[in-house]
Amino acid sequence: MSVTEMFSYIQGFLSADQDVREDIRKVVQLLEQTAREILTVLQSVHQPSGFKEIPSKCAKARELFCTVKTHLADLKTKFPVEQYYRFHEHWRFVLQRLAFLSAFVVYLETETLVTREDVAQILGIEVVREKGFHLDIEDYLAGVLIMASELSRLAVNSVTAGDYTRPLRISNFINELDSGFRLLNLKNDPLRKRYDGLKYDVKKIEEVVYDLSIRGLAKEPESGGDK
Structure with missing residues (x-):
């Protein structure tokens, strides 16, 4: 293989990798948008009249988490399962925000600490690394x-x-x-x-x-x- 052929091969690899990252970014943007919508719903509990609306606001947030599940299910298909940590930085922040929102909803509902397993269930992802896309x-x-x-x-x-x-x-x-x-x-x-x-x-x-x-x-x- 000539030097030119070698670098052409490398360029093909880099282009494919960039395509994967771009696909991931598009789904992450949708996740971030939904996370903002959930946060907007829950922020109303801070208003003087918001405490009476906690049950309805939590129910609305739960509905939006169904959209989160859909986006995360789509995200799983964008990269090989064994390369989770290679692309982890792309969704790390939004996944932490979603974990926070899950924990906040559960606290408002029960005044208890949500488990990692329950957060994973709310988001529709795994807990065990070997099973695929999981909550670190x-x-x-x-x-x-x-x-x-x-x-x-x-x-x-x-x-x-x-x-x-x-x-x-x-x-x-x-x-x-x-x-x-x-x-x-x-x-x-x-x-x-x-x-x-x-x-x-x-x-x-x-x-x-x-x-x-x-x-x-x-x-x-x-x-x-x-x-």
Whole structure:
């Protein structure tokens, strides 16, 4: 093979690779658009009247996750299954956002932490790497940490809406979350930096609870009462 033939062959490989990346980018753009739509729906819970609409907003978000499943099913077909991590950077950010949105919906519905398995089910993807397109554990953890920031905002807006028990429940949840992350030996630099932000979320919520306490508004919710 001559030098010219060799580089022509390489160019063919590069062109094919670029075509794959372009196909992936198109699907990722659709995923990002749907993620923005879900976020727009859920952002309304921060409004004073939004707490009454939580069930309907979560139901609407669940409907939009069906569109997410369709796009992810399409994304799986754009590259060889064994090359997941070769192209991972293309969808890493949007998958973390979708993990956050899944976690936020589940928290609003049940005030519990969503499992990685449940997030994968909501998105219609796998958990085990060997089974194909999956939710990487670091992407799941990043999504949970994004949710923590959203909950710190929700705690502040709860007070504005006159809901004085919700910040206490959020505080308990975030403190448990912080304790859980302290058990992890995080080596991933971006994830570690995001976890450092959890400390500020904890502090922000504690300030809200403290302010409620000194005003005599902080009361532990009764067992079995409405959330």
